[in-house]
Amino acid sequence: MTIPKRLPARQAIAEAGFELLSRNPGASLSEIAEHAGVGRATLHRHFASREDLLIALAHQAIAEMDHAAEVACHGAPSHTDALKRCMEALVPLGDRHSFLAHIPLDDDPAITAAFERQAGETRDLVDAARQEGTFAATVPTAWIVQAFDHLLYAGWESVRSGETTPAQAAALAWRTLTHGLGTTRDADGNDL
Template sequence: MSHMGYRCLMAVDREQVLRSAAALLTRKSTATMDEVARAAGISRATLHRHFAGRDALVRALEALGLAECEAAVETARLDDGPAAGAVRRLVREIEPAAGLLAFLYTENQLFEGEEQNEGWARLDARLTALFRRGQESGEFRIDLTPVWLTEALYGLLASGAWAVTEGRVARNDFTHLIVELLLGGALRREES
């Protein structure tokens, strides 16, 4: 954040490279550095100049995904109003990062080394707290644990993103389908 501008216009957009890398790796998690570079429209040498190696690239993707999730959590104001509305806002805000999140979710090798997981643990705690708040306010069922609801949200975001890229569901329906399915299960059904 110290010097935002590039002196030379030829400089590649680091974030855009990460975007295309995420899009490619979501589809083909074993993609080569060369494939990643070509997908980003740059050469392997340039890719290597910006990310020391494959590990560094994945770490950068992890940091980006985490930052986007935290930004979405921030924007969604999880502590305001009914928990159901907070979940809806959260899914809407997190939608652009769903593809990246799906890749990171399957890249469970990251979690073997326990380094960056502090950030994910904090995110998990935020989401779990949201679902617990919904339970305590009487909005959500109590037989589905907050931890499971958090995991289920991740799973639905991943499968939703994948279904969108496969063309099985329309991109515009993404938020609606996920929220309705998740909340329909999490919301306590009013007995007739």
């Protein structure tokens, strides 16, 4: 039997922070330390304040999501396939996505700029997929982006609760996105 190795303290704190703060943005440092299996003194050796922890988590979440999306989309044959691959890559990072969406870090210009850049990249990819015929022209881009974001979170919740694997959750999220917002045509080829 292999004994699982314990995560280094900083990594354990980060994982606990993502897990707790994505569900409860008001989670205390004591709760995070306890969930990480470290004392408050250890947490404070790594993060001097709650604000320091939140900023570090935001930068980590942005970097992880950027990397996952970049790797997933590399070499995609179409914008639609790139968007689907992003869904597949980002569902397992749903706690990071939720953290960024729910923790107010508007005072940090670097985080705000990175978050806005990610949102712009998603909008651009959705628009390009629409041009390929994936989404109905009558559905606003903002609606599709919101649906994409919420389906990422729903997929992650499904995985977290043990209902699905990451691959199953991503497939269900993609199916919901494209069947719910995709093009539907009548016998004459007109969008319905």
